[in-house]
Amino acid sequence: MSEDPMVEEFFSEVNDKYYPQVMEGLEKLEAADIEDGIEILARPLHTIKGVTGFMAGFEEASHFTHKIEDFLKKVQAGEVESTGDNVTLLSRGVNMIFQVLEQLREGSLDTEEQDEVLELIREASATGQVADEALGAGVDVENRDGVTIIRVKDPRVHLEGHFKPIVSAILFVEPGDDILLDLSRVLTFGSGAWAAIASMGITFKIAACGVSPDARQTLIGWGFDKTISVYTDEETYFTRQ
Structure with a gap:
């Protein structure tokens, strides 16, 4: 895959543009500036999800990024509480997107840690919903x-x-x-x-x-x-x- 000019062009964009943006967003999260951090992260993640969805052999990265993006939007919307643990989990998931990309590029995808993160996200999402089960005011x-x-x-x-x-x-x-x-x-x-x-x-x-x-x-x-x-x-x- 690494010899495909389109793939190389994409990874050049990742390294020069998207990764620095993501690092800026993660620094905001670490500083407890959740709203700005998520806003910064949303743009590169959405692009990565879309581009990899059309790249042969990188569909798994698109699927994984979609799940991380979905969790990000739940935190942003307040559907999942922005606790320290949940923000840390979000940061871990975002970082793992780049790990998945590199593994697919090298043809050696390891899904064990990926599955672990997705399971933690499912648990965090479920917990966030259970805590807010009261009936609506109408x-x-x-x-x-x-x-x-x-x-x-x-x-x-x-x-x-x-x-x-x-x-x-x-x-x-x-x-x-x-x-x-x-x-x-x-x-x-x-x-x-x-x-x-x-x-x-x-x-x-x-x-x-x-x-x-x-x-x-x-x-x-x-x-x-x-x-x-x-x-x-x-x-x-x-x-x-």
Whole structure:
């Protein structure tokens, strides 16, 4: 593999560009600057995942990077608590991406440590969810000018108990009608919650307002803004052209 010009060009990019970016992100994590660290890490990891997915023989690196990226997004969204242990695990997983790349380049992939890290990630993700199993506070629903406004009362929307009331409220709306999610009370909105709402965007015209920076980042990071339009506030939505 190492004689393939495309592979050599990719590794040149890794060494000159992506690895320095990752090191900067990991230094931020080590300094407890979690938000900035994750923001810096997200870009090179996403690129590595995408490029290796199209490189013959490097698909395993793409799959592994995808799992690390997914864990990173869960920490970023608050679905997994950013404890010292979890941040250390995230750093270990990110570093291992480069180890996997080199092993594949040399044709000697060792999956034992890789599997160990992925198992620890599964455990950390499960623990983070169990700690937040309380039922959601629900929603308030009203109608304004033919639009169903669903006001979400939970400050954190991640588990099914949090977003199920939103889904239930949407299902009471006539297909094709306009729906506005008022998220002004919401601090974080998990990727799973966004996915559940976005999947209904085919049947309903869904928009959201009052979206916090963290919730917006998750929405855009997972591409759900293609289905759910975002407005600054309720009045902006109703005065749209």
